[in-house]
Amino acid sequence: MGSNSVGAFQDLNLCPAAAATSSAVSPLLVPKIEPKQEPLDGPFFPSPSPSPSPSPSPFNFNFNFGFGFGLSTPNSVPLTPGSGNAVFTAEFNRLTQLFHTTFSDNPGGVATPAPAAELDPNSRAIVPVVEPNGHLTNVVLTPSGPKKSKPRSSELVRVTDLSPDDWNYFRELIRRTRILYNSLRVHTLAEDERLKDSMPPHRRPRADLKAAQMMRDRDLWLNRDKRVVGEIPGVSVGDVFLFRMELCVLGLHGQPQAGIDYVPSSQSSNGEPIATSIIVSGGYEDDEDAGEVLVYTGHGGQDKYNRQVVHQRLESGNLALERSMNYGVEVRVFRGFKYESGANKVYVYDGLYRIVETWFAMGKSGFGVFKFKLVRIENQPQMGSAIMRFAASLRVRPLEVRPKGYVTLDLSCKKENYPVLYYNDVDGDHDPLYYEYITASIFPPHVVGLVGTGGCNCIGDCLDRTCSCIMRNGGWYPYELNGILVRGKPLIFECGPGCNCPPTCRNRVTQKGIRYRFEVFRTKERSWGVRSLDLIQAGSFICEYAGLCLTREQAQIISMNGDGLIYPNRFTERWKEWGDVSQVYPTYSCPVYPSIPPLDFAMDVSRMRNMACYMSHSTSPNVMVQLVLYDHNIVAFPHLMLFALENIPPMRELSLDYGVADEWMGKLAICN
Structure with missing residues (x-):
């Protein structure tokens, strides 16, 4: 298959007789029409309903200013636009200039700034809430009423010209969100233990899923108003996450269980999907991971036991990866693996990779799979997964290492x-x-x-x-x-x-x-x-x-x-x-x-x-x-x-x- 084009591809899942005719096509087997799944992740939240598809328009790759959003400065009283506060106006304008539209709906390639009336000053802010004095003893906590969570945006943006102060600002925003998520998760564990006698074990939701759902219901997930291509401000190479849902909460990888995160064709400005991040967790036998160079297997064609039973097709996430290669869009790579004797996987951010090649080949199971070769972009900090392997060696033989x-x-x-x-x-x-x-x-x-x-x-x-x-x-x-x-x-x-x-x-x-x-x-x-x-x-x-x-x-x-x-x-x-x-x-x-x-x-x-x-x-x-x-x-x-x-x-x-x-x-x- 040509690496820079998308054309008709022979359906290898059809029987020879059906392939020879153009009518009454019947596949040998019916594969699961699902994204690439990650084992051991358990139940997941359904994705929000997709927003209405925009009308098709030329596909423009540019770095023009395309949107604005509100942020309140950390450790300060929240500020609101229109209040006459010059400090807020200056901070608001400065931060929004860091984000540039990557793909635009405008044929000319120049995105139009959002009207001021549509801007939400707290859309991505973590603002301390002042509560009356008191303590938690013998107090039953009641969650606030859920808000209507906003659908995830399909607008792709890239962050540029991030100064050290700006990076520290977003790092603190990420830090506070992670503390809130982990606090909710531990609080949920404690509450489940308190109610264990009145609730059957099979009725207890997983604490990591429940914490994420509570934050989503209150519109506390980050990076949902825009999809960031490349580096997420405030996230460092080597950061470790104990749960998949934490990646969703922070907007690093928007799929609770799928291994490929992408903008679907129904939401893309030109009708083509674009991939932004992947998770490599060893769930596919045809993956080849050499660290700096990665051969990633596409999704599809597996049964409920994660066995390859039919050929994969160039669609959904597979097509998104191919299109990202064609347009030179880098993807974030997370590696998931079991740490020590823990039953659950941990996920480490290993930085940005470029897709340099794709091809279709017979996998180890005897069925055709799509493969994507990714090469790590130079001049990045050392991979987090490599550091974890290095630390594991130090624990057992420090003088040899x-x-x-x-x-x-x-x-x-x-x-x-x-x-x-x-x-x-x-x-x-x-x-x-x-x-x-x-x-x-x-x-x-x-x-x-x-x-x-x-x-x-x-x-x-x-x-x-x-x-x-x-x-x-x-x-x-x-x-x-x-x-x-x-x-x-x-x-x-x-x-x-x-x-x-x-x-x-x-x-x-x-x-x-x-x-x-x-x-x-x-x-x-x-x-x-x-x-x-x-x-x-x-x-x-x-x-x-x-x-x-x-x-x-x-x-x-x-x-x-x-x-x-x-x-x-x-x-x-x-x-x-x-x-x-x-x-x-x-x-x-x-x-x-x-x-x-x-x-x-x-x-x-x-x-x-x-x-x-x-x-x-x-x-x-x-x-x-x-x-x-x-x-x-x-x-x-x-x-x-x-x-x-x-x-x-x-x-x-x-x-x-x-x-x-x-x-x-x-x-x-x-x-x-």
């Missing part, structure tokens, strides 16, 4: 559950070796004397909500069954050494030590950083921020020789972001129970510390601080426990919002 650079294979000296690697291939600085490694904070004597006092009297796990520790949490479990934090709070009470429940109690998450493998490393800027060798799920416990806790008087004396202390009250309250579902549940408000006084102690890490002290500072962090009590009852001296705010891929640096950071390096001065 990196013969040089490791100073020690366990900075913790066997004090942690897993070794903490220490890597420095930049210079000869071995400073972390000269500190005593501790896994938990050391409190003043008057606090230590109360360790082990009080606690619950539960026999076995604390399954009864009348447990005194659970009651102190407001009558709900702070963690779901897998140890994921349900929502952030001013303070969380865990069962501790003074409780009768066993160490396996589900209310003992943070005191069991680290669950992942980490590496302290020297950066090229000659500062320190921390990264994980494992994929960390959003809401997971990471480690404690450990040091020697000092009273105010002790801190004043030590600071006389130079202030090199950590002040916990300077950490920003990022815990408020985790579990904030106010955009879906109007009755939700940020928890204020228990009300604790401002933290009035300092932490000295000049002699004793752990790996948390080497984490970077960021105003858009992927790690948050959650205060926890488990070994004593003095709320003035809680443990500073660190949790993941988002899914953190392997080898990505961990970052905290310290509130106050070093002016030059963006790192905490005491530890760097």
Whole structure:
């Protein structure tokens, strides 16, 4: 078949007699007329009804300004057009100029800007909702009434001239949307567990599907007003997604189960489909994946057991890929695979590819399949899937993978559950070796004397909500069954050494030590950083921020020789972001129970510390601080426990919002 043309193609599914005549055509077998499916993805949402097909017009490939949309600036009061606010007008015009129509309905190739009256200032904005003070204890959350979700647009646009500030803006928008999605999913898991006795197991919807549906009903999905060709603003190569529906929510891949995302011919301006992204997950035996070069098998011709039973046809997604090759449209590539021992697949974004060749050949099953050769575009960051394979090798044989650079294979000296690697291939600085490694904070004597006092009297796990520790949490479990934090709070009470429940109690998450493998490393800027060798799920416990806790008087004396202390009250309250579902549940408000006084102690890490002290500072962090009590009852001296705010891929640096950071390096001065 010619690679740059679409012509009549012989139907190889017809019997010879029928093929010789033009009447009464009857196929040998009836294939499924479905998009390329991805195994193990379970049920999916039906696609919205397609919008009316526009009248055919010439197919124009251009980069002209074609539309506008409203955005509210992050961390600010939402702004509206027409309010006389000059700041909004300037920001609105600046951001819309970043998007350019890729395919236009105008014969001349120049798209017409949308009228101002049709612009929705909050069409893609994630705006904080101010709710009355209160907390979640004993409150039944009721979802807000669903809105009429808008149909997905068929307009193709490309983002250009994205400055660092613009990219950070969209990165924050993506980040907030992902936090909301994961918060809803964990909240749904917790609610399903609470109602498990009143709801049959087969009636419980999957939490990932339910969270996505709630966001869709409230028009919180991103990139539905325009289809972005190429890079999605705010999405980095290497980002990992634990569920297919998260890709749909962010507008990265619009098909809940199909492997090819494309604009169908019924919605295309010239009647030809155009593909924008694909997912490679090993579900087709004829796929050949060499990383930078990929041979992707088309869709169609499979039975319900995903076996190829008839020849594929040049239609739907197959035709869309061929047309994308013809017009030089790049496609996003996601790779899906099982991670470790997990039953579900994870999906990693590997960047942009160009389709350079297509042909029809007999597959391994003996039936004809369409194949598409894709080559990765140059000058992109390293593929996320390659980084994950590299991290997997480091976990089992670090010295073989990196013969040089490791100073020690366990900075913790066997004090942690897993070794903490220490890597420095930049210079000869071995400073972390000269500190005593501790896994938990050391409190003043008057606090230590109360360790082990009080606690619950539960026999076995604390399954009864009348447990005194659970009651102190407001009558709900702070963690779901897998140890994921349900929502952030001013303070969380865990069962501790003074409780009768066993160490396996589900209310003992943070005191069991680290669950992942980490590496302290020297950066090229000659500062320190921390990264994980494992994929960390959003809401997971990471480690404690450990040091020697000092009273105010002790801190004043030590600071006389130079202030090199950590002040916990300077950490920003990022815990408020985790579990904030106010955009879906109007009755939700940020928890204020228990009300604790401002933290009035300092932490000295000049002699004793752990790996948390080497984490970077960021105003858009992927790690948050959650205060926890488990070994004593003095709320003035809680443990500073660190949790993941988002899914953190392997080898990505961990970052905290310290509130106050070093002016030059963006790192905490005491530890760097």
